[in-house]
Amino acid sequence: MNCIVCIKQVPDTAEVRINPETNTLIREGIPSIINPYDLHAIEAALQVREKIGGKVTVITMGPPQAEEALREAISMGADEVRLISDRAFAGSDTWATSYTLSKAIEKLGCDIIFCGKQAIDGDTAQVGPEIAEFLDIPHIAYVKKIDDIGSSFIRVQRLMDDGYDVVESRVPVLLTVVKEINTPRLPSLKGKMAAKKAVITRMDSQAIGAEASNLGLKGSPTQVKNIFAPQTKKEKKVLEGNLEQQIDAMIEELRRMKCA
Amino acid sequence: MRIVIRTEKCTGCGECVSSCPFTSIEIRDGKAYINEYCNFCRTCLNVCPEGAIVEIEDEQTGEIGDLSSYKGVWVFAEQREGKIATVTLELLGEGRKLAGELKTQLSAVLLGAGETQARELIAWGADRVYHAAGSELDHFNDEPYSQLLIRLVREYKPEIILAGATAIGRSFVPRVAGKLKTGLTADCTALEIDKDSGNLLQIRPAFGGNIMATILCPNYRPQIATVRPRVMKKAVYDPDRSGEIVSVVCNGVSSRTKVLEIIQETSECMINLQDAEIIVSGGRGVGGPKGFEMVRELAGLLGGTVGASRAAVDEGWIPYRHQVGQTGKTVCPKIYIACGISGAVQHLVGMQSSDIIIAINKNPEAPIFNVATYGIVGDVNEVLPLMIRKLKEAKA
Numbered sequence: 001m002n003c004i005v006c007i008k009q010v011p012d013t014a015e016v017r018i019n020p021e022t023n024t025l026i027r028e029g030i031p032s033i034i035n036p037y038d039l040h041a042i043e044a045a046l047q048v049r050e051k052i053g054g055k056v057t058v059i060t061m062g063p064p065q066a067e068e069a070l071r072e073a074i075s076m077g078a079d080e081v082r083l084i085s086d087r088a089f090a091g092s093d094t095w096a097t098s099y100t101l102s103k104a105i106e107k108l109g110c111d112i113i114f115c116g117k118q119a120i121d122g123d124t125a126q127v128g129p130e131i132a133e134f135l136d137i138p139h140i141a142y143v144k145k146i147d148d149i150g151s152s153f154i155r156v157q158r159l160m161d162d163g164y165d166v167v168e169s170r171v172p173v174l175l176t177v178v179k180e181i182n183t184p185r186l187p188s189l190k191g192k193m194a195a196k197k198a199v200i201t202r203m204d205s206q207a208i209g210a211e212a213s214n215l216g217l218k219g220s221p222t223q224v225k226n227i228f229a230p231q232t233k234k235e236k237k238v239l240e241g242n243l244e245q246q247i248d249a250m251i252e253e254l255r256r257m258k259c260a
Numbered sequence: 261m262r263i264v265i266r267t268e269k270c271t272g273c274g275e276c277v278s279s280c281p282f283t284s285i286e287i288r289d290g291k292a293y294i295n296e297y298c299n300f301c302r303t304c305l306n307v308c309p310e311g312a313i314v315e316i317e318d319e320q321t322g323e324i325g326d327l328s329s330y331k332g333v334w335v336f337a338e339q340r341e342g343k344i345a346t347v348t349l350e351l352l353g354e355g356r357k358l359a360g361e362l363k364t365q366l367s368a369v370l371l372g373a374g375e376t377q378a379r380e381l382i383a384w385g386a387d388r389v390y391h392a393a394g395s396e397l398d399h400f401n402d403e404p405y406s407q408l409l410i411r412l413v414r415e416y417k418p419e420i421i422l423a424g425a426t427a428i429g430r431s432f433v434p435r436v437a438g439k440l441k442t443g444l445t446a447d448c449t450a451l452e453i454d455k456d457s458g459n460l461l462q463i464r465p466a467f468g469g470n471i472m473a474t475i476l477c478p479n480y481r482p483q484i485a486t487v488r489p490r491v492m493k494k495a496v497y498d499p500d501r502s503g504e505i506v507s508v509v510c511n512g513v514s515s516r517t518k519v520l521e522i523i524q525e526t527s528e529c530m531i532n533l534q535d536a537e538i539i540v541s542g543g544r545g546v547g548g549p550k551g552f553e554m555v556r557e558l559a560g561l562l563g564g565t566v567g568a569s570r571a572a573v574d575e576g577w578i579p580y581r582h583q584v585g586q587t588g589k590t591v592c593p594k595i596y597i598a599c600g601i602s603g604a605v606q607h608l609v610g611m612q613s614s615d616i617i618i619a620i621n622k623n624p625e626a627p628i629f630n631v632a633t634y635g636i637v638g639d640v641n642e643v644l645p646l647m648i649r650k651l652k653e654a655k656a
Contacts, residue, residue, distance in 0.1 A: 011283055013468035013606075032283065063284075063295040090284075090298045094446075098438055121282075121467055123586065124446035126434040129402070133438035138403060138516040141431035155520070160400075160427045162340065162532065166521035173517075180580060217262075217300055221443035221480040224301040227281055227473045230465065230609070236633060243638050247646050250618065250634060251654065254562070257595065257616070 001054035003045040004110040007038035009062055009069040010121040034069045037116025039184035040177050045114045046077050055079045067200045075187030075195040086204040091217030098130030103208040113174040128176035139174040140167050144181050262316045265292045269312035279307040330481035333359040336423035337368040337381055344377055347424035352385045353495035361453045372397035382503035385495040392508035400428045404513040406435035418482045420460055425486035437484050443477030444484045449491050469586050469609030490534055490592040538564030539593045544571040545600020545640050552577050554644040561651045569601045585610035600640040603628025
């Protein structure tokens with residue numbers, strides 16, 4: 001079974017802040033990490049390889065420094081990696097990103113594609129399903145468990161808002177995974193050595209055979225108009241007295257609202 | 261359009277580097293350099309003290325189709341096992357507002373379910389309902405859903421489509437946008453019509469809620485957005501409202517995936533978090549599964565539901581379905597009691613629109629107090645037993 005895992009290098013969003021006065025980002029020294037959901041996608045692919053054999057190829061679309069994310073993937077056990085990188089990709093929205101990745105995947109060929117359910121910088125969760133549409137293959141989103149897998153089918157549990165569905169699909173298929181699916185392994189020493197030595201192969205727009213009009217800003221239907229700081233507006237009330245008096249006042253309030 | 265650095269003016273001061281939300285500016289050889297991550301958000305243009313970053317208009321690219329032939333606002337009417345989802349009513353409320361501003365019609369697309377549900381959508385505000393009935397549509401399946409919606413869009417050409425940012429909407433709508441080559445904005449929390457252009461302004465959080473962004477889709481139609489549940493106001497129900505039901509033939513749809521089993525999960529809290537009027541949530545400060553017993557007890561006494569922060573879920577003290585926040589559920593109860601939750605922005609975006617927020621935390625500097633209506637500074641393990649005792653006394 002040949003698996004491709006799509007990963008993204010993202011800033012650690014827990015540390016991203018906006019300056020409300022200037023509407024600019026405060027981003028001093030924020031580390032770049034592999035999108036946390038993508039680690040689960042890599043792990044899922046590695047487990048498929050361990051179970052029924054095959055190869056795991058990890059790809060990322062991004063600037064040259066995204067190479068670091070690919071090295072980390074090698075250290076976890078990926079067989080091959082590709083950096084999908086070209087100035088022409090700049091400004092890609094989810095449509096153009098999905099198109100670009102689908103062209104790269106077409107070139108590489110595979111049976112199962114794994115993606116994290118969403119990237120923590122954009123939180124769109126759109127690129128996975130859109131890639132599947134471009135490749136004209138089915139997809140299953142929010143996969144929390146792989147129940148069974150054979151050479152021509154896969155059966156998984158898909159998380160829904162009020163429970164889960166058991167879904168079976170033909171292969172090839174694209175899966176987006178949630179954290180419950182597994183615990184990502186830590187890099188092995190051998191893996192780290194391999195990562196250090198690895199030569200990262202780059203694929204540009206020509207190598208993936210993409211149409212220029214579908215790439216980057218030109219190929220993106222959506223545009224970011226502006227960004228701004230989220231607002232918090234709340235009426236505040238003060239509770240007086242010691243802890244017990246505060247709790248009494250609170251319960252009084254709850255009673256007034258007919259909740260206690 | 262392009263954003264370029266006038267290297268002769270650039271002093272390499274680095275102001276732009278920290279302003280960029282997309283990590284796309286770096287200093288190379290003492291000058292700013294814009295890399296592939298640029299999203300053309302223009303934030304850096306105003307930041308550069310030297311005016312060295314400029315926007316260049318390229319020649320018009322891509323053919324822009326006749327956008328004026330696209331008319332009307334559509335709502336994807338999500339149903340689960342024949343029951344119209346609450347988010348659908350919220351979308352109809354928001355859709356009505358947008359349709360009013362654009363002086364156009366509001367339609368709903370209902371896949372699966374029956375005529376009763378189609379009529380219900382009219383009562384909730386739809387002028388027209390496109391209804392495809394068929395047992396293969398009663399339960400959600402990506403490919404039939406996307407194939408039918410694509411077909412309907414091609415035939416009737418709406419200018420705006422809204423779907424819920426739910427497991428269903430976020431799974432199949434990207435396929436529709438991909439196929440139609442049009443824009444899709446995820447998880448919007450506000451929508452407006454631009455007065456001049458008539459374009460849909462799609463406002464959404466990014467970077468885990470640290471930033472809000474306004475997204476446009478000016479040159480393609482339809483403009484598609486998924487909308488976060490529990491953010492928009494529900495439509496007004498009027499059983500006397502009249503509307504038209506258009507039956508859609510559902511032949512020729514196919515699927516390569518098959519739903520074998522549907523498992524509804526019933527947790528100890530039977531009320532769905534998003535429908536709860538009172539939520540008592542626990543975070544890391546609760547200290548462990550034992551502490552959560554108190555959170556549960558308090559919720560029980562108040563007739564509420566139990567929520568949790570991501571920290572508590574990650575610790576394994578409570579299952580994921582209780583998680584409130586950016587990667588969990590967005591809730592909007594009348595009362596939200598946060599116990600031992602510090603209030604990371606990822607949590608705040610999921611609960612800050614609650615009517616009344618009560619925060620209990622031993623750290624007076626915890627960000628949760630910034631959004632709290634009432635704050636109690638104290639250890640959860642002292643405050644909760646006291647509250648529980650007093651509530652019990654009051655009941656007795």
